Amino acid sequence: MSESNGKILIVGAGPSGLTLATELTRRGIGCTIIDKAAGPAPMIESRALAFNARSQSILAASGVTEQIIAAGHMVDKIRLCWNGRLRNEVSMARLNVHTGTDAGLKFNRIVLIRQGSVERILINHLLSLNVHVRWNTECIDFEQNDSSVTYRLRAESGDIESGEASALIGCDGAHSQVRKQGGYSFDGESDAQSWTLVDATVSGLDVAHTLTADLRPGQAFATMPIEDNVVRLIHNGPDILKNHPNAQFCTDVHWESEFKVSYRMVKSFARGRTFLCGDAAHIHSPVGGRGMNLGIEDAATLAWLFSKGREKEYSNMRLPVAKKVLKLTQQQTTQMNSSSRVSSLVKQYAPKLISLPFIKRSTANSVLGLDTPYPAWQS
Secondary structure (H helix, E strand, O other): OEEEEEEEEEEOOOHHHHHHHHHHHHOOOOEEEEOOOOOOOOOOOOOOOEEOHHHHHHHHOOOHHHHHHHHOEEEOEEEEEEOOEEEEEEEHHHOOOOOHHHOOOOOOOEEEOOHHHHHHHHHHHHHHOOOOEEOOOEEEEEEEOOOOEEEEEEOOOOOEEEEEEEEEEEOOOOOOHHHHHOOOOOEEEEEEEEEEEEEEEEOOOOOOOEEEEEEEOOEEEEEEEEEOOEEEEEEOOOOHHHHOOOHHHEEEEEEEEEEEEEEEEOOOOEEOOEEEOHHHOEEOOOOOOOHHHHHHHHHHHHHHHHHHOOHHHHHHHHHHHHHHHHHHHHHHHHHHHOOOHHHHHHHHHHHHHHHOHHHHHHHHHHHOOOOOOOOHHHO
């Protein structure tokens, strides 16, 4: 079967691809979105978890943000500990985020929500706009010229379909086939340090609406509330259920994962009429919860540029942002992994400095994802 509708083809229906489809559709630009998976991310594997203030602001125009906030778990406080002892407790309401172009910001909290929930909310929103994700559908290959991309898809039925799109956008994750087929580089490095995480029901641990970071020489432990009695525990080492100080409160483990951190990004976010968003273009440490949010920013920026006929500016706009976030998360992760005396002193005493106005603003902007450029279309 042959399809020639000139729509934009989006490969990948994760948060980046679904945001792109949402924003394109909102702006009156036709798109087709496919994914080789059978459906959205499993709910039991929460994967990405943080939905920050920048993403909340971006998706508010479509009405999706209210749904995500309602389904998620709001973080009201951040507890910073050293060797199990509280060094500072920061109220999100008291962090000063009313600076610069973000003056009067409506969203000043982090929402913790499973990636699968975010995807399902976006999918249902698209369905209300008569945009359907084509699951079990894979992009086999493509060719492009100056104005369009011809492609071949393997459909759920096994049939091979050919088509033509005005552009093809890879939102297909860290192992992106679009990136590989499109000839993009993906340079970087991987840390030798292994990390572990677990999502579990807890009993006897009061962590609702409170994110806790417990730092020690060469070690970091985090506790993130997904629901009132469900948490994610994270550790920059092995055997999390033996080593994490809050593991003793776990009564039912839902998901456990071990992973290594990589820092990689493309040299360009676009080649001709192909473009990359999210993990297809950049991967980095989960410290700071920036991954899903950076992809949402990519997608919304690209949709806006398409609506203005300025998509050629996309790579130059997003490359500096990705470089900044990769550098920041690598510095933060290196600090957490370090057991040096200087690092230990920083981790022990830095939390006390957050009350200083300049550090408070800097911390707020980083935590809420407001240290990236203010969206041009919201100016």
